[in-house]
Amino acid sequence: MDDELLQKGRVELNTPMPAFRWTMKQTWEHFLFSHWPVPLEAIRSFVPEALDIDTWDGQAWIGILPFRIGGIRLKYMPSLPWMRSFPEINVRTYIRSGGESAIFFLSMDASHPLLVPIAKQWYRLPYHQAKMHFRADRGSIAIQNRRLPASRSDEIFCAAYRPVSAPFAARQGTIEHWLMERYIYYCRCGRSGGLYRGEVYHEPWRLQTAEADIVCNTLTRGFGLELGTPALLHYSRGTRALIGPCLKAPE
Numbered sequence: 252m253d254d255e256l257l258q259k260g261r262v263e264l265n266t267p268m269p270a271f272r273w274t275m276k277q278t279w280e281h282f283l284f285s286h287w288p289v290p291l292e293a294i295r296s297f298v299p300e301a302l303d304i305d306t307w308d309g310q311a312w313i314g315i316l317p318f319r320i321g322g323i324r325l326k327y328m329p330s331l332p333w334m335r336s337f338p339e340i341n342v343r344t345y346i347r348s349g350g351e352s353a354i355f356f357l358s359m360d361a362s363h364p365l366l367v368p369i370a371k372q373w374y375r376l377p378y379h380q381a382k383m384h385f386r387a388d389r390g391s392i393a394i395q396n397r398r399l400p401a402s403r404s405d406e407i408f409c410a411a412y413r414p415v416s417a418p419f420a421a422r423q424g425t426i427e428h429w430l431m432e433r434y435i436y437y438c439r440c441g442r443s444g445g446l447y448r449g450e451v452y453h454e455p456w457r458l459q460t461a462e463a464d465i466v467c468n469t470l471t472r473g474f475g476l477e478l479g480t481p482a483l484l485h486y487s488r489g490t491r492a493l494i495g496p497c498l499k500a501p502e
Contacts, residue, residue, distance in 0.1 A: 271450045273493035278322030280489030281392045283412045285481040287313045299446050301502045305345040316341045317394045337363040338385035342470050353435035374497040375440035375447040409466040414459035414486040431456050449497035453490040461486035
């Protein structure tokens, strides 16, 4: 995928349009998929009872995903010049609901001062304002994240990562496919406490195995989880995504 086109958000999808009514386009780039297996009971209290925690070989999984987001455009509107690219980190786990494989977002950190309140208001997503530095240079990516206010020094993520294999598509039946090929998400609204559901749409991930030096990671400390070395590391150069509305889900 051409780097300049990806950064400008001009890459279009080469697959049929989604069944849902999309409301926004985004460009995602330089993903690190870092994953840890955890006991199911360790996260049960943080996932709404209406959702079943999905497991692989009897274990739940936590994913921490730093990346850069840009090319944001609302449907029927031109690109927003003030919505420049910025880094983000998602902390998520994996669930099932009504036969659907989905993601449940535990937390999301972003550095854009306008996006965080908009995303919390419109999409009910569990965003936190953060001070972040992101650099992609010569095949290596570095990210530093500290959640704001600065007194909250217990929510930090600092890492450098790079791809170390040729790109590949995750095959059905593999853990890579189980973790990454999910296009439905759920979240708790931070204001009302209600459960919300949304859909995204993009081409299947082009993955590469990765190496990462995670210097500091305390993003899950608030959930009582101290994570060590990741069990799985994957990188993706990026994709162009369509985002649907985030709607109230039954509980």
